[in-house]
Amino acid sequence: MDTEIAGYDFGKVSRSPLPLSALHELETAVGFTAHDREMLVRARAVISDHAEELVDGWRATIGAHEFLAKWFFAPDGKPDEHYKAAIKKRFVRWVVDLVTQPFDQAWLDYQHEIGLRHTPARKNAADHAQTPAVVPLRYLLAFLAPVTQSIRPVLQMSGFGAEDVDEIHAAWTKAVILSVTLWSAPYVKDGLW
Amino acid sequence: MDTEIAGYDFGKVSRSPLPLSALHELETAVGFTAHDREMLVRARAVISDHAEELVDGWRATIGAHEFLAKWFFAPDGKPDEHYKAAIKKRFVRWVVDLVTQPFDQAWLDYQHEIGLRHTPARKNAADHAQTPAVVPLRYLLAFLAPVTQSIRPVLQMSGFGAEDVDEIHAAWTKAVILSVTLWSAPYVKDGLW
Numbered sequence: 001m002d003t004e005i006a007g008y009d010f011g012k013v014s015r016s017p018l019p020l021s022a023l024h025e026l027e028t029a030v031g032f033t034a035h036d037r038e039m040l041v042r043a044r045a046v047i048s049d050h051a052e053e054l055v056d057g058w059r060a061t062i063g064a065h066e067f068l069a070k071w072f073f074a075p076d077g078k079p080d081e082h083y084k085a086a087i088k089k090r091f092v093r094w095v096v097d098l099v100t101q102p103f104d105q106a107w108l109d110y111q112h113e114i115g116l117r118h119t120p121a122r123k124n125a126a127d128h129a130q131t132p133a134v135v136p137l138r139y140l141l142a143f144l145a146p147v148t149q150s151i152r153p154v155l156q157m158s159g160f161g162a163e164d165v166d167e168i169h170a171a172w173t174k175a176v177i178l179s180v181t182l183w184s185a186p187y188v189k190d191g192l193w
Numbered sequence: 194m195d196t197e198i199a200g201y202d203f204g205k206v207s208r209s210p211l212p213l214s215a216l217h218e219l220e221t222a223v224g225f226t227a228h229d230r231e232m233l234v235r236a237r238a239v240i241s242d243h244a245e246e247l248v249d250g251w252r253a254t255i256g257a258h259e260f261l262a263k264w265f266f267a268p269d270g271k272p273d274e275h276y277k278a279a280i281k282k283r284f285v286r287w288v289v290d291l292v293t294q295p296f297d298q299a300w301l302d303y304q305h306e307i308g309l310r311h312t313p314a315r316k317n318a319a320d321h322a323q324t325p326a327v328v329p330l331r332y333l334l335a336f337l338a339p340v341t342q343s344i345r346p347v348l349q350m351s352g353f354g355a356e357d358v359d360e361i362h363a364a365w366t367k368a369v370i371l372s373v374t375l376w377s378a379p380y381v382k383d384g385l386w
Contacts, residue, residue, distance in 0.1 A: 007336040025260045029335035031342075067218045119385060137386050142222035144337065145367045149224075152359070162355065166345070176337045181334040184377075187385045192312060193330050 005089045007126035009113065010097065015105075016112035018185065023108050030178050032103075034152050036171035040099045043168045046158045047151065051095035053089060054154065058146055071135045083129040108182065115183035137187045144180055148173040198282045200319035203290065208298075209305035211378065216301050218266055223298075223371050229364035233292045236361040239351045240344065243289035247347065248281060251339055264328045276312065276322040291368050301375065308376035330380045341366040 040047075047054075062068040063079070072087075074080040094114065101107045116122040118140065120133040151172045155165045185193050233240075240247075255261040256272070265280075266275035287307065296301045309315040311333065313326040344365045348358045378386050 007335060016334070026331060026335050029254075029261060029332055030338040031254075032338075061222075061224075065218070065221060068222060134385055137377060137381050138219060138374050139222055141334070141377060142219050142370060145223040145225075145370045148341075149363055149366065170342055175343065177335060177338045181331050184330060184334060187381050188330055189380060189382055192327055192380045 005093055006086055006092055008090050009126075010093075010110045011106050012103075013109050013113040014181075016108045018108060018109060018112065018182070020105055023103060023182075026178055026181060027103060030174040030181075032171070032174040032178060035167075036174055039164075039168045039171035042164070043155065043160070043172070044099045046154065046160075047099045047172070048096045050154045050158075051092045054095060054150055055091045057150055058087065058092075058143065059084075061146060069138060071132050071139075073131060075130050079124060080129055080131050080171045083124070083127050083131055086129075094179075099172075103178070111179050111182035112185060113154060114179075115186045118183065119186045121186055137184060140180060140183060144177060148176050198286055199279055201283050201286055202319075203286075203294075203303045204299050206302050206306040209301045209375075211375070213298055213301060216296060216375075219371055219374060220296060223367040223374075225364070225367040225371060228246060228360075229367055232357075232361045232364035234289050234367060235347065235357070236353070236365070237292045239347065239353075240292045240365070242290045243347045243351075244285045245313055247288060248284045250343055251336065252277075252281065252284075254339060261332060264332075265327050266324060273322055273324050276317070276320050276324055279320045279322075287372075291372060292365075293306065296371070304372050304375035305378060307372075308379045311376065314377045314379055330377060333373060333376060337370060341369050 035041065062072075069079065072079055074083075097107070097110075113122070118135045123133050123135070124131055137171055148169075152165060152169050155168055160168065256263075262272065265272055265277055267276075290300070290303075306315070310319065311328045316326050316328070317324055341362075344364050345358060348361055353361065
């Protein structure tokens with residue numbers, strides 16, 4: 001499956017500068033437990049089946065506001081549809097990976113790579129695009145809100161009971177925050193991350 | 194009330210480098226609406242009454258793990274209790290402000306000040322303390338998980354119905370993410386925030 005997504009390099013990227021022990025500390029800080037992992041496993045099929053729909057929803061919000069959309073514009077000032085199509089597939093795969101992959105060295109390494117790909121270090125490189133060199137960190141962080149919250153209606157409409165919805169929502173929220181926290185590292189001044 | 198909390202300088206700090214228009218864009222990005230404001234108003238009394246209890250809970254987690262607690266240690270390697278007591282009052286007040294203050298220039302300015310006070314620019318200054326010069330950004334971001342989620346049981350035990358709990362939780366989550374996103378600015382490399 002990996003080879004079907006251009007630029008999806010899970011398992012093939014450089015090692016994260018963060019040691020695995022620090023990842024485990026971050027898991028503790030977000031409160032991610034074995035029970036949260038069980039909840040993600042329970043919701044894996046549903047979330048994976050709705051991954052593209054979720055990404056389409058988030059991207060509709062981005063596309064509706066130029067201050068969010070312009071980071072995906074070509075030099076002609078219009079959305080770079082080739083770039084957007086390429087990164088969409090990887091965004092969908094991030095959702096699937098988030099409920100599938102263990103939080104191990106390979107996952108840690110790839111979160112760092114995703115972070116780099118939002119900064120001047122690597123943005124556009126995988127897709128040979130010419131969009132702006134960064135997605136500002138404040139928008140990645142702000143988007144934690146829709147990305148963590150939009151899972152609830154999906155779970156509710158998929159037949160999970162109220163308690164399961166709450167627990168899966170909590171586990172998903174912790175996983176998303178953990179992932180995006182790792183993305184933030186390349187944005188931050190030396191010694192402050 | 195302001196003068197009762199040492200170092201609480203809401204309304205008296207420098208102007209945020211972020212223009213108010215960019216704050217409104219961030220509100221759009223997190224999805225904060227007039228309905229969310231109504232939900233925060235509805236929950237204002239309950240959340241304010243439980244603000245200290247919430248802060249105590251978050252700080253218990255911090256205190257239980259040295260990798261989180263050490264940023265509040267004095268040079269002797271032990272928790273700086275004077276410092277911790279001083280910042281606790283302001284942390285409690287942040288909870289109250291978050292459900293009370295409009296997201297206007299004064300609130301924007303103070304979020305930037307809070308961010309600075311977690312970095313070498315201003316940490317320790319308000320309290321004349323000698324703890325480490327930073328709280329690393331990754332822990333601020335990771336703590337979005339417990340801070341956003343711990344509101345649910347408070348709301349549930351306070352008699353709100355299931356729908357109100359969901360909507361207040363969503364509004365609170367957006368507000369917390371908006372605030373901490375603003376805190377992150379002083380951590381970030383030029384041009385990437």
